[in-house]
Amino acid sequence: MSGPILTAAPVGPAETAIVGGTVVTADGRSPADLAIHDGRIVAVVAPGTPLSAARTIDAHGLHILPGAIDVHSHHREPGFTHKEDIVSATSACAAGGVTTSFAMPNVQPPPNTAERLAAMIELYGTRAVVDWNINAAGTVPDEIPAMATMGIAAFKVFMVTDTGRDYPHMPGIGVHDHGKLLEIFETVGPTGIRLMVHPHDQALMDHIEHGYWARGEHDYRAYARAYAAYDGIIWDTAAALLLRLQLATGTPLHLLHTQTRGVVAQLRAARARGQDVSAELNPWAVFLGNDWANIERLGSYALSYYVPEINTEPLWEALADGTIDIVSTDHAPHTREEKEPGWADGWKAHTGTPSTQFYVPMFLDAAAAGRLSLERVVELTSSAPARIFGLADKGRIEAGAHADLALVDLDRTFEIRDVDVIGKIDWTPYAGRTVRGAITTTLVRGRVVFEDGRVTGQPGWGRQAVPDRTASHTRGER
Numbered sequence: 093m094s095g096p097i098l099t100a101a102p103v104g105p106a107e108t109a110i111v112g113g114t115v116v117t118a119d120g121r122s123p124a125d126l127a128i129h130d131g132r133i134v135a136v137v138a139p140g141t142p143l144s145a146a147r148t149i150d151a152h153g154l155h156i157l158p159g160a161i162d163v164h165s166h167h168r169e170p171g172f173t174h175k176e177d178i179v180s181a182t183s184a185c186a187a188g189g190v191t192t193s194f195a196m197p198n199v200q201p202p203p204n205t206a207e208r209l210a211a212m213i214e215l216y217g218t219r220a221v222v223d224w225n226i227n228a229a230g231t232v233p234d235e236i237p238a239m240a241t242m243g244i245a246a247f248k249v250f251m252v253t254d255t256g257r258d259y260p261h262m263p264g265i266g267v268h269d270h271g272k273l274l275e276i277f278e279t280v281g282p283t284g285i286r287l288m289v290h291p292h293d294q295a296l297m298d299h300i301e302h303g304y305w306a307r308g309e310h311d312y313r314a315y316a317r318a319y320a321a322y323d324g325i326i327w328d329t330a331a332a333l334l335l336r337l338q339l340a341t342g343t344p345l346h347l348l349h350t351q352t353r354g355v356v357a358q359l360r361a362a363r364a365r366g367q368d369v370s371a372e373l374n375p376w377a378v379f380l381g382n383d384w385a386n387i388e389r390l391g392s393y394a395l396s397y398y399v400p401e402i403n404t405e406p407l408w409e410a411l412a413d414g415t416i417d418i419v420s421t422d423h424a425p426h427t428r429e430e431k432e433p434g435w436a437d438g439w440k441a442h443t444g445t446p447s448t449q450f451y452v453p454m455f456l457d458a459a460a461a462g463r464l465s466l467e468r469v470v471e472l473t474s475s476a477p478a479r480i481f482g483l484a485d486k487g488r489i490e491a492g493a494h495a496d497l498a499l500v501d502l503d504r505t506f507e508i509r510d511v512d513v514i515g516k517i518d519w520t521p522y523a524g525r526t527v528r529g530a531i532t533t534t535l536v537r538g539r540v541v542f543e544d545g546r547v548t549g550q551p552g553w554g555r556q557a558v559p560d561r562t563a564s565h566t567r568g569e570r
């Protein structure tokens with residue numbers, strides 16, 4: 093493995109130097125010092141090369157990673173700001189080493205028209221602490237071409253058209269009808285923008301749920317088991333449809349929530365056919381919902397979804413071998429009041445778990461345990477999402493790239509605690525676990541947004557992470 097590409101020292105003084113650390117990229121690692129000016133890395137030099145800078149950050153003993161790019165987060169604004177808002181979500185990002193965060197469209201009103209998307213973009217412009225984008229709801233075909241010109245990196249469709257609940261899957265974001273889904277694939281394709289889909293076979297789910305309810309089973313256990321029924325059938329059949337629609341239309345597809353061995357096998361086959369599909373895993377699939385003891389202990393607080401343990405090894409293998417391209421959070425905060433009803437009725441609790449602040453440390457811990465290489469963690473959390481979603485300036489530590497960086501202490505072990513959660517809620521399902529690998533400092537385009545345990549970034553610093561349309565941003569080769 094090679095380390096970062098070294099350059100000469102900059103000619104003039106830089107704003108910031110980072111010295112003494114070890115730079116880690118998807119390709120390798122080596123000690124190197126960085127000079128940063130005007131938001132970008134201007135030089136990557138051999139350790140000890142004289143650098144003139146207004147501020148020097150001492151990174152001795154630390155590793156320097158490209159900041160995480162989370163393409164799947166629920167910031168809850170507008171509409172649900174009692175759970176989270178743009179400022180609180182992106183502050184948690186800063187603390188978690190996340191330098192770019194894409195917001196999902198299940199807000200109120202959902203950004204499924206150009207007018208609504210424009211309003212949301214304006215809101216983010218003054219509120220975000222880290223860089224951001226918005227995954228527009230691609231549910232109204234007539235609106236898709238106009239929204240495609242607004243700097244977005246993805247469209248999102250939920251296949252969930254939930255009969256019993258209007259939150260978190262409110263009208264306007266979900267499409268299950270296969271013909272309408274085909275129309276969306278046909279319409280998104282020519283824009284060149286990747287279509288993210290939450291795979292969900294609503295018809296099968298309706299039948300499965302009614303079976304549980306008919307037997308009088310409503311609690312968190314029933315809810316967990318319903319979503320995992322028949323070895324993940326609702327996930328597998330939905331993924332099969334989506335992969336077939338992708339094959340039919342050629343539209344770049346991003347498959348969300350990879351969590352069954354059946355979907356992993358389908359992804360391998362799709363890749364063998366040369367299909368343009370990228371796939372995402374969320375931390376709950378390997379750190380939370382895969383252990384029934386967590387579900388017994390935490391009830392709905394542990395759910396997103398139950399991911400039976402038989403899937404765990406196949407998922408880690410898929411993360412290691414590239415079948416799964418990226419890790420993003422599915423950060424989904426809810427209040428305790430919204431989770432508590434789940435003990436008695438899992439369907440009455442809001443689904444999802446917060447994770448922005450602690451997922452990078454959990455994957456650093458997995459690297460420390462030998463699950464994945466540190467370089468592969470960098471690829472999954474940063475370089476691959478940058479490549480797949482066309483963020484040419486991000487996801488790498490090279491002269492010319494945005495200075496979006498996470499400084500991490502791989503030797504520091506800490507306990508995740510509820511009291512340390514940044515955001516509008518005061519809990520994390522990962523509380524009580526000890527992880528090795530801590531974020532010490534986060535920079536977004538050269539500005540320190542987190543250090544010494546404090547978020548120092550300001551709302552409005554974050555900018556829309558607009559994809560580079562001149563580059564081809566297919567899934568690409570690794």
Ligand SMILES: [Zn+2]
Pocket residue numbers: 164166196422423424
């Ligand atoms: Zn989500």
